[in-house]
Amino acid sequence: MRTNGRLRAARLDHGWLSQEKAAEEISTAGRLALGDPYFTVSVRTYRRWESDGPGWPRPDTAAALRAAFGLGPEHLGFTPPPGHPARLRHAEEASSMERRSFLAAGSVAALGMVNAADLRPRDIDPALVGYFYQQLGGHYTADMMLGPRDLIGTVTEQYRLISDLTRAARGTVREELIQVGVAYAALAGWLHQDAGLWDSTAYWHGIAQMDAQMLANTDLTAYILSNMARLRSDLGDGRAAVDLCRQGLSERHRLSHRIRVNLMHQQAHGHSLLGERTAVDQLLDEASAVVEVVDPSIPWGAVHHNAYFFEVQRATCYGRMGLHSEAQHIWDRINADMPPAARRDTGVYLARQAAAYAATGEPEHAVTLAAQSAEIAAQTRSARHRKELEALRQSMSRWRDDPIGDRLVKALKPLAAQNH
Template sequence: MSPRNDALRAARLRVGWRTMEQAAAQLQAHGQRFLDDPHYTVSARTWRRWEGGTPGWPPEETATVLHDALGRWPEDLGFTAPAGWVRPEAEAEEDVKRRTFVSVTAAALMPGPVAAQHVDPALIEYFQQQLEGHYRADMFLGPHDLIGTVSAQYQLIDKLVRSARGETRRGLLRVGAAYAALVGWLYQDAGDLGAAGFWRGVTQEIAVRSRDPHLIGYSLVNQAQVRTDLGDGHGVIDLCEAALDDADRLFPKVRIMAMQQQAHGASLTGDREAVDRLIDTAGGLLPRVDDDLPWGNACRRTPGYLEVQRATCYGRLGLGREADRLWSQVLAAVPSTARRDRGVYLARHATAAAVSRDPDHAVEIAREAATIAVETRSVRMVRELGALERAMRPWHDAPVGRDLAEVLGPVNEGS
C-alpha cells in the first residue's frame, strides 16, 4: 500500500467531503468566497497529491483557506511545514499561554517576607475540607476551570506558612503540598507537561520541608506520573523505587500509589510480568488503607482503582482482548457523575476494542467518550481518542471508519 496523508483524509471526511474530487471542488468554492477571488482554483490532481505520501506545502493563501474550511493549519493536516513557518495565530496563542502560566506560577513564587500575622490552627482543617471539594469538582469540570482557583489558594497557604509556627506551620506545609500536587495534576490533564513538571517540583519541595515521609513518597509518585505521560518507563520505575526505598515506614495508601505507578513504568518497558506482580501486591494492601490524609485517596474513591491501572497497562502492552474485558468490568461500576474519569476509560476501552479487531464496538464506545471530551476539554482524553484514531486506521476506507470520523469531528474541532 502506498503511503498516504491520513490526517488530511480524516479532516475532509469529517466535513463530509467523501471523495478527493469533491474536496477539491468544495475547497475551491470556499476559497473563492473566503479570499473574494473568483480566480482561486484547487484541482483534483492537487488534492490527490496532498493526500499522497509527499504532500509538500501549500501556498500561503491556500494554507489560510484550508484552516478556515477544515479548522486546522497545514502542519496539523499532514503537510511538511517549511523552515521558519509560523502560523498567523501561533504567536498570539503562545503569548496567552505564557501570560497564563506566569500568572498562575506566581502563586508558587511569592517573593520576600510577608507581614507577620496570627495563624489559627483551625485553618488547616478548613483547607483540607476545601481540598476535598476541589477533588470532587475536578471530576465534574475538568482542569481549566480549576487551575486558577486552586493555585490562588496555594498562594494563600504559602503566605500563612511564612507566619505560622510549630505544628501549625508543619500542618500547613502538608496541606500546601497537596494543593501544589493538585495544580500539577490539573496542568497534566490540560496537556501542559512543562507546567505540570514545575508544580510537581513545588510539591516535592514542600513535602521535603514538611519532613513527612508519606508526603515525600506521594510527591515522588507525582513526578513519576509526569514521566509516564512522557513515555519514560525507566524514569517512572526509578522514581517509584525511590518512593518505596523505606516502604515499611509508609502508609499502605502511599505504597499502593507507588506500586501501581511503577506498573505503568513496567508497561512502558514491555514487562507484563512486573505489571501483574506489582498490581497484585498493591491489591493485597487495599484492605489496610485506613489513614485520614486528605490527599491521594483515589484508591478509596475510584471504583475498581487497581483494575483501571491494569487495564491501562494491558492496553499499552497491546493486549487488546484482555484490556477489553477488564474495561467492560470497570466501566460497569463507574458512576456517571465521574465524567472525566469515565471519558478517559471509555476512550481506552474503545482503543482496546479496535486492537481486538472489533471496530464497530470501538465506534459505539467512542460516542460517549467524545461527548465527555467536548464537555470537559480534557487534553488527556483527546489524546486517548487520538490513540483510538491510530488504532482504527485499518478501517479508514470502510463505513465504520467514516462513522468514527463523524463521531470525533466535534472533539477535533475544539482541540
C-alpha cells in the same frame, strides 16, 4: 512603558521565563490543537501581545492561546472588539467571579482568617488547615466532573494563599500548612499535566518537592516521587517511572499504607511501558491487598478506594502491553457501572475500551464508544483524554476508506469543533 500584565503573569505562572519560550510553547500548543503543522507565533508577535493594548487575535491564534494557557484571550489582557461574543461572556464571568469572591470571603471570614498580605509572624487559626483540606476534597471531585482547565486558576491561587499564610505562621500550624500546601501544589501539577501543559507541570512538581523538603516527612517526599512517576509514565518513560517509585519504596517500612499503594500502582504503569507483565500483576495484586488497611484519616495522597480502581490500572497496563482481549473484558465490566460524578475519567476509560475493541477487530463497537468519549472530551478539555482518542484514530487507520472510517470522523467531530 505600560505592558499587558495579565499575559506576562500567565507566562511566568507557566514557568516560561522568556518571551521566546512563550512564543515557542504557544506555537507547539497551536499545532496540536489546530492540527496544522505549520502554525507558528513569532517572537515579534508575542512581544507585541505583551505591550499595552494588543489587538484581538485571529481565531486560529485565539485557539492556540487557549490551548497553551487554558484561558481565552479575554482573560489574557486582549480586549474583545465591540459586538464580539467574548465581550459579553467576559462581563458575565467577571460578575460571576465577584459573586464567588464574596461567598469565599464569607466562608473564610467565618474561620477567622486575617489578611494574607501581612506576613509578620503571628497566630494563625488552626481551623484554616481543616478548611483547606475540605476545599481540596471538593477540587478532587470537581476535577473528575469538569476536567482540568476550569480548576487551574482556583487551585493555584489557593496554593499562593496557603504559601503566604505559611510564611506568617509558627509551630505546628506552620507545619500543617506546609503539608496541605504540598497537596495543593501536587494537584496543580496534575491539572497542568492533564491539560497537556508539560513545562508548568514540571514547575508545580518542583514547588511540591521543595515544600516537602522543608519537613522531615518520609510520606510527603515519597508522595511527590509517585506524582513525578505518573508524569514520566504519561511521557512514555517507563524506566524513569520505575526508578522513581523504587526510590520512594526504598523506605517502605516508614511509609503509610496509602503512599505505598500510590507508589506500587505507579510503578506498575512504568513496568507496563517496558512490557513486563509479571511485575505489573505482582505490584497491582500487592497494592490491592494493602489498600484494605489504608488509614482514611490521611488527607493527601488520595487513593480511590472503590471496586474498580485496581481494575482500571490493570486494564490500562494490559492495553499498553498489547493484551487487548484481556483489557477489553475488564473495561466492559468497569464502564458498565461507572458513577456519573466521574465524568472525565469515564470518558478516558471509554476511549481505552474503544481502543481494545479496535485492536480485537470490532470497529463498530469502537466507533460507538468513541462518540460517547469525544462528547465528554470536548466538555472537560483534558489533553490526556484527547491523546487517547488521537491514538484510537491512528489505530483505526486501516478502516480509513471503509464506511466505518467515515463514522469515526463523525464520532470525533466534537474535538474539532472545540478547537475553533
